Amino acid sequence: MKPAKFLNLWMLAPAALSLTACQQGGTDEEPPNIIYIMTDDHAYQAISAYGSDLIETPNIDELAEDGIRFDQAFVTNSISSPSRAVCLTGMHSHKNAVRDNVAVFDSSQQTFPKLLQEEGYQTAVVGKWHLKSQPTGFDHWKVLQGQGNYYHPTFRTPEGKQKTEGYVTDVITDEAIDWLKNRDSDKPFMMMYQHKAPHREWWPSQEDLGAFMDEKIPQPKTLFDDYAGRGTAAKEAEMRIKDHMGYSADNKIHPEILDELGIEEFMDWYRPVFKRKYNRLTDEERQKWDSVYDPINERFQKGPPQGDSLLEWRYQRYMQDYLACIRSVDRNIGRLMDYLEKSGLEENTLVMYTSDQGFYLGEHGWFDKRFMYRESFRTPLIARWPGHIRPGTVDSNLVQNLDFAETILDAAGVEVPSNMQGRSLVPLFDGEIEKWRDALYYHYYAFPTIHMVKRHYGIRTERYKLIHFYYDVDEWELYDMKKDPHEMQNVYDKPEYKEVRKMMHRKLDSLRKVYGDSDSLTQKLLREDLKQ
Ligand code: SGN
Ligand code: CA
Numbered sequence: 001m002k003p004a005k006f007l008n009l010w011m012l013a014p015a016a017l018s019l020t021a022c023q024q025g026g027t028d029e030e031p032p033n034i035i036y037i038m039t040d041d042h043a044y045q046a047i048s049a050y051g052s053d054l055i056e057t058p059n060i061d062e063l064a065e066d067g068i069r070f071d072q073a074f075v076t077n078s079i080s081s082p083s084r085a086v087c088l089t090g091m092h093s094h095k096n097a098v099r100d101n102v103a104v105f106d107s108s109q110q111t112f113p114k115l116l117q118e119e120g121y122q123t124a125v126v127g128k129w130h131l132k133s134q135p136t137g138f139d140h141w142k143v144l145q146g147q148g149n150y151y152h153p154t155f156r157t158p159e160g161k162q163k164t165e166g167y168v169t170d171v172i173t174d175e176a177i178d179w180l181k182n183r184d185s186d187k188p189f190m191m192m193y194q195h196k197a198p199h200r201e202w203w204p205s206q207e208d209l210g211a212f213m214d215e216k217i218p219q220p221k222t223l224f225d226d227y228a229g230r231g232t233a234a235k236e237a238e239m240r241i242k243d244h245m246g247y248s249a250d251n252k253i254h255p256e257i258l259d260e261l262g263i264e265e266f267m268d269w270y271r272p273v274f275k276r277k278y279n280r281l282t283d284e285e286r287q288k289w290d291s292v293y294d295p296i297n298e299r300f301q302k303g304p305p306q307g308d309s310l311l312e313w314r315y316q317r318y319m320q321d322y323l324a325c326i327r328s329v330d331r332n333i334g335r336l337m338d339y340l341e342k343s344g345l346e347e348n349t350l351v352m353y354t355s356d357q358g359f360y361l362g363e364h365g366w367f368d369k370r371f372m373y374r375e376s377f378r379t380p381l382i383a384r385w386p387g388h389i390r391p392g393t394v395d396s397n398l399v400q401n402l403d404f405a406e407t408i409l410d411a412a413g414v415e416v417p418s419n420m421q422g423r424s425l426v427p428l429f430d431g432e433i434e435k436w437r438d439a440l441y442y443h444y445y446a447f448p449t450i451h452m453v454k455r456h457y458g459i460r461t462e463r464y465k466l467i468h469f470y471y472d473v474d475e476w477e478l479y480d481m482k483k484d485p486h487e488m489q490n491v492y493d494k495p496e497y498k499e500v501r502k503m504m505h506r507k508l509d510s511l512r513k514v515y516g517d518s519d520s521l522t523q524k525l526l527r528e529d530l531k532q
Helices: 007-012 019-025 056-065 080-089 112-118 168-182 233-234 255-261 271-277 283-302 307-342 403-413 495-515 519-531
Strands: 033-039 067-071 122-127 140-144 154-157 160-163 188-193 349-354 383-384 394-395 440-444 458-463 466-468 475-480
Touching: 033 080, 033 307, 033 403, 056 307, 056 349, 080 112, 080 403, 112 122, 112 188, 112 403, 140 168, 140 283, 168 188, 168 307, 255 271, 255 283, 307 349, 349 403, 440 466, 440 495, 458 495, 466 495, 475 495
Parallel strands: 033 188, 033 349, 067 394, 122 140, 122 188
Antiparallel strands: 067 383, 140 154, 154 160, 349 383, 440 458, 458 466, 466 475
């Protein structure tokens, strides 16, 4: 890698050079290009830059080594469409109106791509979109239909549907590189490069099939959680690996074998979904697939696991496929970064890496997300911008996907509209800011629906988390994450936490006011959702 323009200045006089000075000092400086990389359901626990013991992700790690890794990055509503709407608008779900995956994004809204486009940026989005309405504010768009398929996915484009051949992560990367090659090189660009992987049902590429089959993947400490210290919501959520995963769709056991063994699926649609996905493979692909999955099916047929070993077996099956999908993501990010380097674009490009939310990799016995508990509330966030981000910076301020739109506008030197609700992260890029926000707000609405995670809102500070589950229950939970990092014990009613509880309620009330959320709005939105 070439030494970056401002890096040398930092090395000479670190204290004397602020980022603002960087940006304003170089008046001849070109506006930066921006590549926003977002995966789907990629847990920070599965990134080696975050200390994962599950997988090596060398290309994502390189971004962190050359840039900044945020260790306390969170979402505002841990589910796909809402997260995407928050990233685009810089506003909470109750403002941008995408509260769940059913809502259609009102594309006449103000978004950061539109604002960049107005300022002369060339803009593109490729990959997962998941907002139903047509993308607006993009000179180029080619997005997956809905959740998209892993093999031979169909895309939506302004010219209509386009079928493709190949594996989704490779196809999206080819498309991204093609667009970069053919863009108008006189203008700065902003590209949203958004993967489907590693979303359920975790179908790995031909290249990665079996990559994790030979090792025992470490289990999280809380895999056998019985939810004793928590309320109704954790107990009733339908996302337990042991009970709610599909033997067929998720674990790739052929429905015929399940029929023969008389094994029921939690959902009737698991069997046909498996068939549909399997039938998308070409003959050649199916041969390779079978060579990896047939032995698993045969072992299962001889003795299907039961009880605790069922959970352990399913966890291994889940992780084997999930991690294999990430292997392809990391490799493809490497491919895109190689292109940037070769084409000389690396130096003046801000690259951001994130996921639409976090994910449970067996913690509390779960898969999926939605909860304001740690693994799903948190999300990976890494950024590289040579000369503007000090390499190897690790930040532990409380930041949120609500901040992305403002960060990107700020980096591009475009005025940030006052109705955006986040805060630019650019001042954190040199790792030296001292006073930042002390609390984050969260609100999840998608209930009742798949996985049955109850509606809740809450607040998180450095140490504590206060959550209110509502609608069919009225339960408060309080966690002391210093004493209980895995959030196993709700201390809301413990007398020794009386003062903390009061303090957290006060903070919650004031943050709800700041963001314009309230009990009456919550009730109103609930009535609207129930009418649908
Ligand atoms: C699908 C998945 C769910 C997942 C939602 C939302 N089931 O319905 O497990 O929670 O998407 O995911 S699947 O068997 O059809 O894959 S999100 O990331 O798009 O919000
Ligand atoms: Ca997701």
